[in-house]
Amino acid sequence: MTSFDALLLLSFGGPEGPDDVVPFLENVTRGRNIPRERLEEVGEHYYLFGGVSPINALCRELISAIEADFAAHGVGLPVYWGNRNWAPYLADTVRQMKADGITRAAAFVTSAYSGYSTNDQYLEDIARARDEVPDAPEIVKLPVYSDRPGFLDPFADAARDALGRLPEGARLVFTAHSVPLSQPNRELYVAELEEAARAVAHQAAPGKPWDLVYQSRSGPPSQPWLEPQIDDHLEKLHGEGVRAVAAVPIGFVSDHMEVKYDLDVEAADRAAELGIAFARAATPGADPRFAALPRELLAEAAGERG
Ligand SMILES: CC1=C(CCC(=O)O)c2cc3nc(cc4[nH]c(cc5[nH]c(cc1n2)c(C)c5CCC(=O)O)c(CCC(=O)O)c4C)C(CCC(=O)O)=C3C
Numbered sequence: 278m279t280s281f282d283a284l285l286l287l288s289f290g291g292p293e294g295p296d297d298v299v300p301f302l303e304n305v306t307r308g309r310n311i312p313r314e315r316l317e318e319v320g321e322h323y324y325l326f327g328g329v330s331p332i333n334a335l336c337r338e339l340i341s342a343i344e345a346d347f348a349a350h351g352v353g354l355p356v357y358w359g360n361r362n363w364a365p366y367l368a369d370t371v372r373q374m375k376a377d378g379i380t381r382a383a384a385f386v387t388s389a390y391s392g393y394s395t396n397d398q399y400l401e402d403i404a405r406a407r408d409e410v411p412d413a414p415e416i417v418k419l420p421v422y423s424d425r426p427g428f429l430d431p432f433a434d435a436a437r438d439a440l441g442r443l444p445e446g447a448r449l450v451f452t453a454h455s456v457p458l459s460q461p462n463r464e465l466y467v468a469e470l471e472e473a474a475r476a477v478a479h480q481a482a483p484g485k486p487w488d489l490v491y492q493s494r495s496g497p498p499s500q501p502w503l504e505p506q507i508d509d510h511l512e513k514l515h516g517e518g519v520r521a522v523a524a525v526p527i528g529f530v531s532d533h534m535e536v537k538y539d540l541d542v543e544a545a546d547r548a549a550e551l552g553i554a555f556a557r558a559a560t561p562g563a564d565p566r567f568a569a570l571p572r573e574l575l576a577e578a579a580g581e582r583g
């Protein structure tokens with residue numbers, strides 16, 4: 278760990294009250310060609326929860342769990358937190374790190390996969406934030422971790438738990454955030470999602486069928502995105518006689534708005550209409566095994582540098 282002097286938790290950010298919702302959505306979608314109706318619809322999801330996204334509280338919980346893991350293993354690094362789209366903004370965090378004398382930080386991102394939205398865009402965030410701060414500390418993004426037990430094992434337990442709440446013969450349905458087919462590195466994102474889903478299915482329900490589908494589609498209807506969407510897939514499964522579904526949000530690390538609304542409200546409603554029993558598996562969140570990942574990745578990254 279000697280080659281790093283801080284850990285940076287890098288996340289998406291979310292609104293913390295009703296007045297934050299519109300400016301947050303403007304930050305997220307600046308220059309991204311998202312239809313106005315879609316934004317108004319997503320705004321309503323946030324207002325339904327008092328304008329508060331769950332994501333910032335989840336980051337605070339994860340930081341506490343990482344700090345506990347560091348303390349238990351004698352790692353003395355401070356943990357910083359910065360976001361792409363809401364306070365604490367990454368540039369402000371980098372400025373604070375500089376003021377504190379940090380020279381070389383490792384970044385743990387709250388997204389496990391390769392792909393533009395899930396990896397490359399966070400690298401752009403780091404570069405932009407560093408540009409804003411004179412003599413900014415070096416920031417090295419830790420590798421993607423969708424194949425690590427610290428990420429997969431909590432999902433496997435959660436998938437088993439969700440199946441346990443359903444009648445026999447329930448189908449495991451993994452979900453991830455859809456992205457445009459034109460997005461750079463989309464193939465890598467999909468390949469890693471399939472690998473992760475296969476590994477969790479193998480642990481939670483060996484030999485049973487499973488599916489990988491998508492959720493939270495955005496963008497103009499004319500633009501093709503990854504499919505099928507979970508709602509359409511529920512209909513198809515219903516047609517095949519499936520009467521129970523355990524949804525596993527393998528594309529996410531915590532229960533943020535896409536999970537709380539798009540799965541727990543929207544997909545759950547659709548399942549109820551179809552007469553499908555529906556259970557949603559928990560995400561890793563602040564699971565100690567997940568919170569140990571930054572330390573494990575740090576040790577590997579430091580080791581590689583000798
Ligand atoms: C792959 C992926 C992840 C997983 C990786 C990761 O976790 O980073 C993710 C996470 C998240 N996405 C989030 C929120 C939003 N994403 C949007 C829009 C978009 N997401 C996209 C992709 C992804 N998004 C894309 C291709 C767009 C279109 C615009 C663009 O090309 O950028 C919009 C605009 C409205 C809408 O169109 O939905 C919002 C509000 C939140 C916060 C939730 C909370 O507040 O709890 C989180 C964690």
Ligand SMILES: [Fe+2]
Pocket residue numbers: 454
């Ligand atoms: Fe998103």
